[in-house]
Amino acid sequence: MRLALVLLLISMQMMLTSCTKPEPAYQWQLPPGFPEPVVPSDNPMSAAKVELGRYLFYDTALSSNQSQSCASCHQQQHAFAEPKKVSKGSTGQPHRRNAQALVNVAYNNSFTWAHDGLAHIESQLLIPLFGDAPIELGAAGQEQAILARLNRQPYPELFKKAFASNKPDFSQVVAALSSFTRSLLSFNSRFDRYAYQQDDSALSQEELMGLDLFFSERLECHHCHGGFNFTQATSHQRQPLDRRPFHNTGLYYTQRTDLADMGYPQHDTGLSEVSLNPADDGRFRAPTLRNIALSAPYMHDGSLATLEQVIDFYAAGGLVSTIDGQISDGRQHPAKSSFVRGFNLTTEEKQALLAFLHSLSDPSFTTNPAYSNPWLSP
Template sequence: MPDCLKRLKASLAGLFGLPLLVLPLLGGCGKKQPADYPWPLIQGFPKPQVPAENPMTAEKVLLGRTLFYDQNLSANRSQSCASCHLQEYAFAEPLATSVGSTGEPHRRNAPALVNIAYNKTLTWAHDGLISIEHQLLLPMFGESPVELGITHHEQEVLARFRTPAYLALFRDAFPDSFSVFSGVEGINFELITKALASFVRSLISLDSPFDHYAYLQDDNAISESAVRGMNLFFSERLECHHCHGGFNFTQSTGHEKQLIDRRPFHNTGLYNVDNASLYPAEDNGLAEISTLAADNGRFRAPTLRNIAVTAPYMHDGSIATLEQVVDFYAEGGRNITEGPYRGDGRKNSLKSPFVKGFTLTGQERQDLLAFLNALTDKSFLSAPEHARPE
């Protein structure tokens, strides 16, 4: 095994506390990328960065898509990846927080899987997760909370995919792997993880009315109200673009022309428990990983693409509607007047300086919402190439 893979396995084992046998034995450290994967991009847009050890192919995407919708991937066969990531909701779900395959409630809202190929960091609050292949280990093998619940059921789960139909898909997606292994025994979690990551990377959404207006020069693609809302969004008066900027409307962006991360984690004043600049103890954001008090309440700013269909909002799903989100930022945070989380988030000393509050007229509020709705890519929400395979 190359030294770089030994180092990677060791670091992942430490990061997730997972046994080495379930970590992907990634197949190389410097393979060349195929140049012909047909990314569905607007002309002139940069291509996403893809790990050298897992180049994109249509065959891998098809296998990953099939696995994504297969409940056999959970230990008790009750859930698939698609159970919490539904296409009609931009691969999010209309629940405040998710529920795992064993019925265990989670503490966070399922994020939308929109243009994840461009994400520089993954999950709500982890600056060390920068690879989809590594992030996938959490829902697959994590035990606190349990999602798919594969840990301690590895061989049982693998056996379900050792069928003639899956064997054909795996051989097409990973022909080199089956020159080493014999038949169905070549099917393993390394290949499953790579295929799932490839499908997730293929979920590109760049066909909203805003895209037609801004990049395809169609002046009639969005309403006059949405144009006014766009100007408000990008104004220094509202400051929205500082955390939700760029073509993907998030700071957490990396691609072939942008290699530097902009540290996309922010405290928005959602909480200020006991007016002590604290977030709820069960989820204090990036501070949980960094152990730095200054990171208390910092969460990753998600993309705003398809934001109108991904309610409820925030890391814990505690804001129900997009209209309420606009009002929250207009207030400059949230003041909770009773209950265990009582405190004025507007006065949280760790709050981002960009969340300073603003005043909107009734028309301006409608205009801003019209712009946010113009980021909805309806073709993405119903694209057959992303749907459950027939």
């Protein structure tokens, strides 16, 4: 009798479980044939997490003084970059680096400008949330106050759908923000229509000339900005190989403040700060060139204002400038990439290369309502 009762209870539990519909698998918005990104097993994608993350991404309540959100420095109309040389945090403290565009970051195998130990968005997000050099959102020490703000509508239902939780915590905040950021996909440029959708009319003759120049051994652009995502910093289901996407492009080479060495300015020496390897002096991550015309200014410190200046910089094989009264000749840096050798372009060729770079812009990405500010919706 007792065994029969136990079996009946088990049977009822199985029936109840079978009646609970699991959330369907996340549907990546990818063109046919494109590989899916690699997602950490402890934070699988779900539509509910993406939607929760969208609300959090645009919510100034996530900063300690409620003055900034993630979207303050990552603006959709600028391909989720910011049209400033460097960003400022919620307390007004300036960052030393330019805000990177968030385009197809689901495929990134490294994050930030110069860190080879951040393999997932979840790790990178801890820096703007809790970092203090500089303070960005300033959540450190204010966790409970910030979480208390997430009890207002529509958060209770959003957290319940995403995590079956009635009590939000920061691990859920990070997981949801990571999921939304991974959902930011851009594959609808005119270049995509030409290269992947067999639309031969999508690019003009001038843009096709620029394409040929871009992928030529004469200019070498494709070595650091290759593949479907136009960056070496890419991994996906079909490419587990982790290439080291950090390069010294010859931006600076000046006498250090201690007068004992030459190299990048001490306030930002790039990857060498993390690796402690002098050979990594001035090495920064090669960003994607998708939507590059929308995400000015350029380089890790926003020092080049236009794409024309970027082309001139690479054509010269580096930059000659003055820093604190001293001549800086980045062309002479011993760690400069062998691909930055300089080249000559005619006026026609330069315009063609610019035209090609503009063809990588995706207007649907910068206007997609699924990526927009939900707090502005009716």
